[in-house]
Amino acid sequence: MKIARLGEPGQEVPVVIVADSTGVERTYDARPLTAEIDGDFLAGDGITKLRAAVVRGELPELAGADALRVGTPLSRPNTVVCIGMNYAAHAAESGAEPPAIPVVFLKPNSTVAAPFDASPIPPLSAKYDWEVELGIVVGRQVSYLDSVEAAASAVAGYVLANDLSEREYQLPGAAGQWTKGKSLPKSTPIGPWLVPAADVDAGNLRLRSWVNGEPRQDSNTSDLIFDVPTVIHHLSQYMVLEPGDVILTGTPEGVALSGRFPYIQDGDVVEVEIAGLGRQRQEFFRAGTTAKEAQ
Structure with missing residues (x-):
C-alpha cells in the first residue's frame, strides 16, 4: 500500500x-x-x-x-530532523571520522518540496549537493523512550527524500553553519509515496542517485551506523517527536562533496531512488529564473 x-x-x-x-x-x-x-x-x-x-x-x-501532479505525501511535516554522517563511507568522503553518537540537525519544514517539481539553486550557490536518504515518518508522540525496542512502534511509515545541501554555506568558511547550508527553499523533496512501516524492511533497502543519468550513489540501509530504532530512541532523549515529523537518516557516499563529481549546475537533472519507496526527479534552475525558463 x-x-x-x-x-x-x-x-x-x-x-x-x-x-x-x-x-x-x-x-x-x-x-x-x-x-x-x-x-x-x-x-x-x-x-x-x-x-x-x-x-x-x-x-x-x-x-x-x-x-495529476504528484505532491508531497504529507501535507506538511511538523519538524524535519536529520542525522548527519550516518554511513561510514560518507563520513570518510566528508573528511570526518564515523560518529560515536548520532549527529543531529534540523531543517525548517518550509524546505519540504514535491518529488518532481523543478528545484531552485540558490542565487549565490557554487556547491549545491544531492543526498538520497531514507525518511522516517513519526506516527505517535514520543519522549524519553526507555529502550531502543520501544522506538519501533513510533514509526508510521517511510518516505524517500533528497536532502539538498549547500556545502559552502554549511561547512567551515565564510558561512560555516549547518543551518545555513540546510535551510534553503525547496531543499527537501520527499515522496512520491508514504509506505506504511509494516510494508517496509527499513534495514535492507537499496539507495541510489543519478545526475544527468550518470550513477552517483549506490548503497543499502544495512550500512547505516545508527539504525531506525536507535535514531528514534536517541532523539527522544533530547526532543519530543510528534506525529507527522520526518526524520532523515543520512546519506551514503557518492555526493559532490567527495570531490569526485561536480556540484549541481543550472539545467542538471538529479534523480534519487529507494527500492520500494519510489523515485524522484528534479530539474534544477538558478533561482532568479522561472522554472518555465529553465525548461
Whole structure:
C-alpha cells in the first residue's frame, strides 16, 4: 500500500495506491476517510483505517490519477530532523571520522518540496549537493523512550527524500553553519509515496542517485551506523517527536562533496531512488529564473 497526494499545489487529493488481484496498481480517493495526510491522521491510526477501507471496498477509484501532479505525501511535516554522517563511507568522503553518537540537525519544514517539481539553486550557490536518504515518518508522540525496542512502534511509515545541501554555506568558511547550508527553499523533496512501516524492511533497502543519468550513489540501509530504532530512541532523549515529523537518516557516499563529481549546475537533472519507496526527479534552475525558463 502506498499513500500519496495528487494535484496542483494547495489542491492535492489524498489517495491510496494498491495492486489488484492481477497486479495492476489502482489509485483510490481517500477523501471519504480523511481530508489530509498529516500528523492528526497518523496519530488517529489513519493508516490502519485506510487499509481497512481499501479491503472493504469503501473508497472510489480516482479517475485520471495518472495525469495529476504528484505532491508531497504529507501535507506538511511538523519538524524535519536529520542525522548527519550516518554511513561510514560518507563520513570518510566528508573528511570526518564515523560518529560515536548520532549527529543531529534540523531543517525548517518550509524546505519540504514535491518529488518532481523543478528545484531552485540558490542565487549565490557554487556547491549545491544531492543526498538520497531514507525518511522516517513519526506516527505517535514520543519522549524519553526507555529502550531502543520501544522506538519501533513510533514509526508510521517511510518516505524517500533528497536532502539538498549547500556545502559552502554549511561547512567551515565564510558561512560555516549547518543551518545555513540546510535551510534553503525547496531543499527537501520527499515522496512520491508514504509506505506504511509494516510494508517496509527499513534495514535492507537499496539507495541510489543519478545526475544527468550518470550513477552517483549506490548503497543499502544495512550500512547505516545508527539504525531506525536507535535514531528514534536517541532523539527522544533530547526532543519530543510528534506525529507527522520526518526524520532523515543520512546519506551514503557518492555526493559532490567527495570531490569526485561536480556540484549541481543550472539545467542538471538529479534523480534519487529507494527500492520500494519510489523515485524522484528534479530539474534544477538558478533561482532568479522561472522554472518555465529553465525548461
